[in-house]
Amino acid sequence: GQQVMQIPQYQHVQEGEDFTTYCNSSTTLSNIQWYKQRPGGHPVFLIQLVKSGEVKKQKRLTFQFGEAKKNSSLHITATQTTDVGTYFCAISGGGGTSYGKLTFGQGTILTVHP
């Protein structure tokens, strides 16, 4: 089945620094989603990207979908301690065989030092 590689596995930053996590697939994706899981919490949906080259922003978060729809990134500008958590990308296969099934990247654990 489809797989997605996510890097880096860990990222430690000082508060105010920027942060980026990347997801890469060897196959063309129909869409990609991003989720955030706070320590001790559960994944929370952030955004879905569908179009080639798409860029979406949510306050300090910028999400990009590659032109070839094989990679995506999440960039956080000027991190805050509230950004701490694990960020996951997730892909679905599209069509009827993917009902409810997302394949998640391994996640990037973000630590922010005040």
Added chain:
Amino acid sequence: KAGVTQTPRYLIKTRGQQVTLSCSPISGHRSVSWYQQTPGQGLQFLFEYFSETQRNKGNFPGRFSGRQFSNSRSEMNVSTLELGDSALYLCASSPGANVLTFGAGSRLTVL
């Protein structure tokens, strides 16, 4: 609007026992998915139900099963528990577009 509710939140079982976990989806959401989360394997898809029918299944042994009721509530069962079944079991509901809203999870410890 109430979120996805999972019960119990925490449970401890011993090897060989079985466990049943419950999930109440967001009102109006007919699709319920289950995921297993472990430090080693990450988030892995178990199965998905829609209108009481299993539409999709992940790569887990037959000891893992589930069902959905007419009110969209879902249960999953794990029989003959193994140590490796210790995990956070997450239920997610969706109106059908594969954008998932997760519950807080049921943390299972197998001793």
